[in-house]
Amino acid sequence: MIPKSCRAQGKKWSATQRVKVSLNHLPCPMRPGQEQEDSLREVTLSTQRLRVLPPAVLSNPMLESLNLDRNKLRSITGISKLCNLKKLILSKNEIVDFPNEIQSLVCLEKLELNQNQIRVIPEGVFSHLPRLKHLRLNNNRLGALPRDLAACRDSLQYLNISNNLFRTFPQPVLQLAHLQELHMQNNALRQLPKELFQGQALKTFKANGNPLREPPSEVCAGGIQQIRNYFNQLQHGLGQEDKRVKTMFLGASLAGKSTICRSLKQGQTKLVPKEERTVGIEISEFQIEDFTFLFWDFAGQLEYYMTHHVFITPQALVILVINLHMYQTNDKTFKDLVGFWINNLSMRVPNSVVLPVGTHVDCCQEEEVEKKRCDIMAKITAMLAERKSNLTHFIDNLEGSEDPEFYVEQWERLKEMESCTLTILNLVAVNCTDHHDIKKLEASILEHVKNEQLFPEVVRVLPPVYRQVEAAIVDIAQSEEMADHGMMDLQYLLSKLSQCEHLANLGRELLQDILRYLHRIGLVVWYEEIKHLETTVFLQPTFLITMFKVSMGIRGSGPSSLQGPSSAALLCSSHCCLFTPSLPTQLLVRYRLVQQLESISVDTLIGEHATIRDRSNWVWTFKSKAMLCHRAVRALVKHQLCSEGMRDVFEEIMEHRPHTGRGKLFSLLEHFELCLEVRHAKALNPQASEFVPGKLWETSRGQGESWYLFPTYLNQTEEVSEVWGGDHSEDLHIRAYFSPEIPEGFFQRFLVKACSFYSTHWVAKVICLLICNGKPLLIKENNQRAYSYLELRCRKPEGRTGFQFAWDFLMAVVFIIQKLAEEWPGLHMCMKTPCRTAGCPAELIWPDMDGTNAMTKEDVKTCGTCGHRFGAELLLPKVPRQLEEPRAQPSAHYYVTSYRTTTFGPSSIHVNQQVRRLPRPLAQDPTLMARLLLSPRS
Numbered sequence: 056m057i058p059k060s061c062r063a064q065g066k067k068w069s070a071t072q073r074v075k076v077s078l079n080h081l082p083c084p085m086r087p088g089q090e091q092e093d094s095l096r097e098v099t100l101s102t103q104r105l106r107v108l109p110p111a112v113l114s115n116p117m118l119e120s121l122n123l124d125r126n127k128l129r130s131i132t133g134i135s136k137l138c139n140l141k142k143l144i145l146s147k148n149e150i151v152d153f154p155n156e157i158q159s160l161v162c163l164e165k166l167e168l169n170q171n172q173i174r175v176i177p178e179g180v181f182s183h184l185p186r187l188k189h190l191r192l193n194n195n196r197l198g199a200l201p202r203d204l205a206a207c208r209d210s211l212q213y214l215n216i217s218n219n220l221f222r223t224f225p226q227p228v229l230q231l232a233h234l235q236e237l238h239m240q241n242n243a244l245r246q247l248p249k250e251l252f253q254g255q256a257l258k259t260f261k262a263n264g265n266p267l268r269e270p271p272s273e274v275c276a277g278g279i280q281q282i283r284n285y286f287n288q289l290q291h292g293l294g295q296e297d298k299r300v301k302t303m304f305l306g307a308s309l310a311g312k313s314t315i316c317r318s319l320k321q322g323q324t325k326l327v328p329k330e331e332r333t334v335g336i337e338i339s340e341f342q343i344e345d346f347t348f349l350f351w352d353f354a355g356q357l358e359y360y361m362t363h364h365v366f367i368t369p370q371a372l373v374i375l376v377i378n379l380h381m382y383q384t385n386d387k388t389f390k391d392l393v394g395f396w397i398n399n400l401s402m403r404v405p406n407s408v409v410l411p412v413g414t415h416v417d418c419c420q421e422e423e424v425e426k427k428r429c430d431i432m433a434k435i436t437a438m439l440a441e442r443k444s445n446l447t448h449f450i451d452n453l454e455g456s457e458d459p460e461f462y463v464e465q466w467e468r469l470k471e472m473e474s475c476t477l478t479i480l481n482l483v484a485v486n487c488t489d490h491h492d493i494k495k496l497e498a499s500i501l502e503h504v505k506n507e508q509l510f511p512e513v514v515r516v517l518p519p520v521y522r523q524v525e526a527a528i529v530d531i532a533q534s535e536e537m538a539d540h541g542m543m544d545l546q547y548l549l550s551k552l553s554q555c556e557h558l559a560n561l562g563r564e565l566l567q568d569i570l571r572y573l574h575r576i577g578l579v580v581w582y583e584e585i586k587h588l589e590t591t592v593f594l595q596p597t598f599l600i601t602m603f604k605v606s607m608g609i610r611g612s613g614p615s616s617l618q619g620p621s622s623a624a625l626l627c628s629s630h631c632c633l634f635t636p637s638l639p640t641q642l643l644v645r646y647r648l649v650q651q652l653e654s655i656s657v658d659t660l661i662g663e664h665a666t667i668r669d670r671s672n673w674v675w676t677f678k679s680k681a682m683l684c685h686r687a688v689r690a691l692v693k694h695q696l697c698s699e700g701m702r703d704v705f706e707e708i709m710e711h712r713p714h715t716g717r718g719k720l721f722s723l724l725e726h727f728e729l730c731l732e733v734r735h736a737k738a739l740n741p742q743a744s745e746f747v748p749g750k751l752w753e754t755s756r757g758q759g760e761s762w763y764l765f766p767t768y769l770n771q772t773e774e775v776s777e778v779w780g781g782d783h784s785e786d787l788h789i790r791a792y793f794s795p796e797i798p799e800g801f802f803q804r805f806l807v808k809a810c811s812f813y814s815t816h817w818v819a820k821v822i823c824l825l826i827c828n829g830k831p832l833l834i835k836e837n838n839q840r841a842y843s844y845l846e847l848r849c850r851k852p853e854g855r856t857g858f859q860f861a862w863d864f865l866m867a868v869v870f871i872i873q874k875l876a877e878e879w880p881g882l883h884m885c886m887k888t889p890c891r892t893a894g895c896p897a898e899l900i901w902p903d904m905d906g907t908n909a910m911t912k913e914d915v916k917t918c919g920t921c922g923h924r925f926g927a928e929l930l931l932p933k934v935p936r937q938l939e940e941p942r943a944q945p946s947a948h949y950y951v952t953s954y955r956t957t958t959f960g961p962s963s964i965h966v967n968q969q970v971r972r973l974p975r976p977l978a979q980d981p982t983l984m985a986r987l988l989l990s991p992r993s
């Protein structure tokens with residue numbers, strides 16, 4: 056949250072209008088020439104605050120294209136006069152009643168009415184629009200489509216009805232024989248008709264955000280072919296209802312998560328000895344009545360929070376376990392034991408259902424339990440209310456600004472966040488040593504998951520073959536031949552499945568579909584998108600998680616001072632069908648990595664061609680720089696695994712030849728941005744020689760071995776500050792504000808992302824300095840309640856080229872931050888520039904960024920608080936107009952080296968990691984990069 060004073064001040068600043076065609080410049084029918092003819096045919100009147108159609112527009116019957124988006128239109132009376140109109144854009148207006156006059160626009164090919172408030176479309180409009188190819192009706196309040204939409208059967212190719220209120224599939228759509236693209240996301244659909252997928256025309260289909268059970272969302276996520284295969288299979292046998300709930304146990308250390316988890320599974324009290332701490336995550340499956348529960352037991356230690364972005368997923372029941380004995384009715388314990396989790400859930404999975412469970416009731420007085428229960432519930436309620444009120448305040452702030460149309464995208468995003476609700480169920484207090492309490496908790500869980508309002512997606516309809524394949528995989532996973540680590544080659548697995556008598560006739564495509572489904576529901580893990588892992592299926596996901604642990608669990612202290620001894624708890628249950636107890640969980644645990652490194656045996660060192668001195672060096676580098684070299688990690692893992700006779704696992708997860716590839720372990724760590732591969736470790740911080748376009752870059756793969764930086768364990772900040780040389784009042788200086796706060800692990804992941812773009816960097820715990828073409832950019836984290844932001848600073852440049860470069864650089868980093876922030880759907884981020892007058896609290900709120908960087912047309916801005924005037928280029932990505940000096944380089948140079956370093960304009964970007972996810976021409980053009988990085992979440 057931003058202090059009220061600053062927010063209020065921020066409103067006084069505003070961007071200038073971005074008017075494309077002003078009303079005074081409407082095409083005049085008298086001017087001759089081709090240009091004139093074109094302008095007669097096409098008019099754009101976006102963001103003009105129009106309430107009615109301007110008569111000048113209506114008097115032009117030759118008009119073929121009219122864009123009226125982002126106005127205040129409620130009706131479009133008179134539009135029927137424009138009978139030659141082919142394209143009509145009415146997006147983001149205030150239309151409630153569908154404009155009937157549209158039926159007169161018989162030439163219409165493209166109609167966009169998205170982001171209005173239309174509830175009903177009357178019959179008799181579309182029957183007059185036989186040429187309509189493209190129709191956008193998303194973000195309205197529609198629950199049905201008119202029957203006569205079928206009249207567009209030969210023309211309509213694109214239809215978007217996402218973000219409406221459809222509960223049943225609109226039947227007229229089935230008539231649209233030429234439909235190629237259909238968007239139906241975020242409605243309330245439960246079932247899709249198989250007829251939709253029978254023709255071959257449909258190429259793109261999106262339906263995420265619906266409580267689908269037939270086909271389930273996890274099948275739809277596989278695309279049209281997987282849906283077709285699903286329906287084909289359903290024809291061969293009746294669909295079976297599968298009731299499955301992912302249940303995540305979260306909470307601080309020693310809360311009792313594992314105890315509850317095990318007790319529920321075994322149907323009796325199962326106290327977990329304190330020494331058996333959970334490490335990372337444990338997964339197990341078991342049954343209550345006809346519900347299958349997939350339990351994910353998360354370790355409470357801070358070290359593991361870094362992996363939560365990988366495993367905390369939506370649509371799960373969250374059991375938030377609170378040790379009532381430890382809990383005190385003060386703000387501090389609330390924050391540590393409850394508030395922290397509620398905050399994280401509301402940022403990461405804002406639509407979840409949370410069941411708070413209080414443990415250790417036997418250690419409390421009866422009245423004490425009730426008092427604490429009330430306190431916890433009241434504080435959670437207050438917390439959520441504060442969040443809502445903050446969102447409302449942000450929305451009001453944008454609506455009340457002088458130019459609200461410049462903040463439409465931010466406003467929409469806030470509205471979306473406002474509509475999300477974290478449902479908090481009543482706290483259940485239990486004594487885990489008492490069998491009755493465990494039964495009571497079980498009944499409570501069952502009651503909640505049966506509630507369709509809370510869990511509309513629990514039931515999935517599946518063809519019998521899905522269950523058969525799942526059962527066959529369980530058999531394979533439990534068979535003698537299965538290695539302990541549970542990893543299997545994809546082709547081998549498929550051939551094993553094909554050998555099963557009843558699965559012999561299934562095609563590979565269908566088997567892979569089913570594997571993808573099982574991956575999405577969390578039963579197996581198959582990361583098709585990671586190069587080193589595309590042919591590996593983890594039949595025991597728990598093992599996969601242990602691989603992460605190599606990089607974690609290093610620090611000796613937890614979130615509170617509750618740290619216990621360090622050994623792994625291992626889940627083992629007769630109900631647990633997929634996960635066997637023989638996993639090497641204990642072996643890879645690193646609570647105290649320094650000690651672990653020190654204990655690497657001499658034999659292992661010799662095997663890795665290392666010496667005792669190397670080992671001391673590894674320890675020193677890790678302590679001082681949070682870095683481990685490839686060999687150190689190899690030795691560490693080998694030492695642990697080989698001493699337990701698990702050499703095969705070691706060979707599986709580590710690359711044999713250290714210089715040729717990363718191996719599975721590092722592919723995973725990098726994919727999830729838990730560590731950064733760095734080439735140089737000579738200086739106190741990773742420092743690479745800089746890439747200069749056109750010159751030889753000295754860094755090369757053959758030079759020395761790889762080092763891996765684990766940013767979570769960084770500590771010192773002095774060196775970064777020293778290289779930066781201190782803040783100057785003249786610096787270009789912007790801030791990315793976060794509400795409610797910067798999520799745990801955000802800055803560390805930002806470091807991994809940003810440093811993979813910029814090869815020269817210095818990093819520390821909450822500060823990072825990136826260098827691009829010799830220019831530094833500093834990023835600092837300030838995560839204070841009601842004052843959470845990342846500050847970006849550049850030295851004040853000189854001349855036009857300097858500003859161009861500085862803003863390119865700043866914007867590239869802003870986009871990286873924004874892209875990362877998208878992973879927290881409940882996180883609000885807002886860019887601001889503090890007033891440059893010392894002591895003035897005003898801040899300029901940035902308008903929406905549409906990727907053009909043309910954020911203002913004003914050359915000078917005046918602060919509404921202190922009255923000082925500043926060149927706009929000092930505050931926003933705006934380059935001064937006067938051409939004081941020739942540009943040093945053309946704006947869109949593009950260089951690719953073997954390291955995939957690319958350059959746009961004067962800036963250079965190292966896309967070593969991102970290149971896998973972003974298309975090649977990424978850096979050809981900074982605005983393209985902006986659009987790519989800012990493209991809406993799917």
Ligand SMILES: Nc1nc2c(ncn2[C@@H]2O[C@H](COP(=O)(O)OP(=O)(O)OP(=O)(O)O)[C@@H](O)[C@H]2O)c(=O)[nH]1
Pocket residue numbers: 306307308309310311312313314315326327328329331332333334353354355356376414415416417418485486487488
């Ligand atoms: N007396 C009593 N002891 C409990 C209760 N619940 C859990 N315990 C004990 O509390 C300790 C911690 O329980 P765990 O289940 O390991 O806690 P956790 O939340 O999984 O802890 P981490 O593994 O650190 O994340 C164990 O020694 C349990 O036996 C309870 O209701 N009453």
